[in-house]
Amino acid sequence: MPVKVETYDRVEEAARALSASRSARFLGGGTLVMRAVNAGDQSFDTIIRLRDPDFRTIRMQGDGLVIGAGVTMAALVANRDAVFLAPVARVIGGPAIRNMATVGGNLFASGNYGDLAVALLALGATVQLAGSGSRSMPIDEFLRDRDRHATSLVQSVTVPRPRDPATFRFTKVSRVKPKGVSLMSIAALLPQSGGRVQGARVAYGAMGPMPLRAIAVERALEGQALDAAAIDRAAALAVEGIAPPTDALASSWYRAEVAGVHLKRLLAGERR
Amino acid sequence: MAKKPVQFRLNGSEKAVFVDEGQNLLDVLRRGVGDLTPKYGCGQGTCGTCTVLIDGEPHLSCLTLAETIDGRQVSTTAGLARGSELHPLQAAFMDGFAAQCGYCTPGMLMAASALLERNPDPSREDIVEAISGNICRCTGYEPIINAILAAAKAGGARRYG
Ligand SMILES: Cc1cc2nc3c(=O)[nH]c(=O)nc-3n(C[C@H](O)[C@H](O)[C@H](O)COP(=O)(O)OP(=O)(O)OC[C@H]3O[C@@H](n4cnc5c(N)ncnc54)[C@H](O)[C@@H]3O)c2cc1C
Ligand code: FES
Ligand code: FES
Numbered sequence: 331m332p333v334k335v336e337t338y339d340r341v342e343e344a345a346r347a348l349s350a351s352r353s354a355r356f357l358g359g360g361t362l363v364m365r366a367v368n369a370g371d372q373s374f375d376t377i378i379r380l381r382d383p384d385f386r387t388i389r390m391q392g393d394g395l396v397i398g399a400g401v402t403m404a405a406l407v408a409n410r411d412a413v414f415l416a417p418v419a420r421v422i423g424g425p426a427i428r429n430m431a432t433v434g435g436n437l438f439a440s441g442n443y444g445d446l447a448v449a450l451l452a453l454g455a456t457v458q459l460a461g462s463g464s465r466s467m468p469i470d471e472f473l474r475d476r477d478r479h480a481t482s483l484v485q486s487v488t489v490p491r492p493r494d495p496a497t498f499r500f501t502k503v504s505r506v507k508p509k510g511v512s513l514m515s516i517a518a519l520l521p522q523s524g525g526r527v528q529g530a531r532v533a534y535g536a537m538g539p540m541p542l543r544a545i546a547v548e549r550a551l552e553g554q555a556l557d558a559a560a561i562d563r564a565a566a567l568a569v570e571g572i573a574p575p576t577d578a579l580a581s582s583w584y585r586a587e588v589a590g591v592h593l594k595r596l597l598a599g600e601r602r
Numbered sequence: 603m604a605k606k607p608v609q610f611r612l613n614g615s616e617k618a619v620f621v622d623e624g625q626n627l628l629d630v631l632r633r634g635v636g637d638l639t640p641k642y643g644c645g646q647g648t649c650g651t652c653t654v655l656i657d658g659e660p661h662l663s664c665l666t667l668a669e670t671i672d673g674r675q676v677s678t679t680a681g682l683a684r685g686s687e688l689h690p691l692q693a694a695f696m697d698g699f700a701a702q703c704g705y706c707t708p709g710m711l712m713a714a715s716a717l718l719e720r721n722p723d724p725s726r727e728d729i730v731e732a733i734s735g736n737i738c739r740c741t742g743y744e745p746i747i748n749a750i751l752a753a754a755k756a757g758g759a760r761r762y763g
Contacts, residue, residue, distance in 0.1 A: 333624035335606075335669060357667060361647055364665040367624050368645040377624065377667070404659070424735020425713065426653055426660040509734040 337379040344380040345461025345483035358435035399434025399484040418449040424509045434484045442511040448535035452517035460485035512536045513579045527551045537574045546570035565594040613681025621668040628652045628663035639679035650736030653709035660716045679708040694753035702740035709736045714750045718758045
């Protein structure tokens with residue numbers, strides 16, 4: 331195992347070490363990093379660890395929730411201020427994975443992973459990067475250039491809390507329950523004003539190289555009452571502009587066929 | 603490569619070992635301290651047979667960087683029995699034929715013991731959820747679920763704390 335481990339107590343130091351090396355990986359919960367180490371992955375030779383307790387805290391800031399990147403799914407499930415995210419965190423992996431997997435790591439998880447990132451995308455979260463280039467950016471922008479951010483340390487994620495929790499919905503479609511990974515996941519934020527949808531955000535996981543928004547669906551919902559006709563029109567545009575991947579769980583064709591069905595159920599508030 | 607000193611408690615007794623950089627906890631438990639109860643199945647987080655408790659919570663030892671457990675408490679199946687007296691979960695697994703090849707058993711036992719510690723009277727659904735990260739290729743799960751229910755009835759949680 332030719333890897334070196336560097337441990338830091340301060341975020342800035344860890345961020346500096348990470349940005350200084352192309353062959354370093356940051357260790358969140360390690361569910362993907364250690365998997366790579368065990369598989370003999372040669373694309374990195376250094377693991378960067380951070381021991382700052384602040385990195386694992388959740389706090390309120392105005393209407394938003396600031397979630398440290400080192401917060402685990404289990405901690406998210408247990409946090410009262412984060413109840414709207416509990417249904418998402420609770421279906422990630424099994425109990426042991428949830429005790430390990432972090433919010434920061436989920437932002438980088440690819441393929442059938444990244445369910446929390448999908449929810450954060452629909453919720454319009456912002457991502458805070460640490461270090462000298464310390465800055466905050468919309469999660470859309472972060473995910474679009476995710477590979478470029480591989481040498482940046484994510485310090486926290488700030489999530490606007492939905493005023494009415496019922497306006498945020500999430501579904502994970504998997505072959506095995508509980509614990510199967512996502513064939514697709516869908517998150518939707520559907521704020522309403524005067525009975526009409528205003529500011530809809532709909533996001534998919536496992537429907538592209540990274541979590542992405544269903545722009546055509548959002549447009550179709552905007553300004554509409556969330557009734558059967560509007561839902562049908564939106565569902566018909568489920569994969570407009572999206573080229574779903576083929577992988578071990580499903581073909582591109584299958585994903586495109588069923589996306590509208592799952593989206594429709596989610597929008598109609600049907601539980602399966 | 604540099605070795606790093608790590609101290610932790612394993613089933614209540616103090617351990618001090620040198621670990622390799624990048625070495626996982628499962629490897630340290632099996633080769634470093636000779637506790638062969640956690641098994642190596644996949645090394646990928648998918649099978650769950652390497653499940654151990656860290657500070658009472660289930661973790662996958664194959665995906666845990668060994669040096670991160672410095673100062674923490676690790677529990678494995680080796681710590682379940684008291685002398686020759688089996689833990690109620692172990693007894694229930696035996697009585698209910700919940701182990702066939704036995705490869706998944708240590709992970710199942712640790713996942714179940716963490717559940718009973720938290721929830722001494724779990725429902726079937728609670729149990730299914732608690733062992734959802736543990737794969738069994740032999741039993742079809744039913745005997746395992748029933749054994750955990752039986753152990754809970756027999757006061758399986760009381761052995762801890
Ligand atoms: C059996 C199994 C089941 C799983 N099931 C699911 C599932 O259902 N849903 C799901 O979404 N995921 C799942 N995963 C994937 C994974 O566990 C999660 O996505 C998890 O959130 C990743 O976080 P981590 O902390 O373990 O990441 P790590 O392995 O620590 O890191 C992953 C990547 O992110 C980078 N990284 C981590 N934190 C930061 C940071 N703060 N700043 C910069 N870079 C960082 C790392 O360098 C690495 O490249 C599963 C994994 C396994 C092994
Ligand atoms: S060996 Fe750790 S999960 Fe399979
Ligand atoms: S008894 Fe063989 S895998 Fe469970």
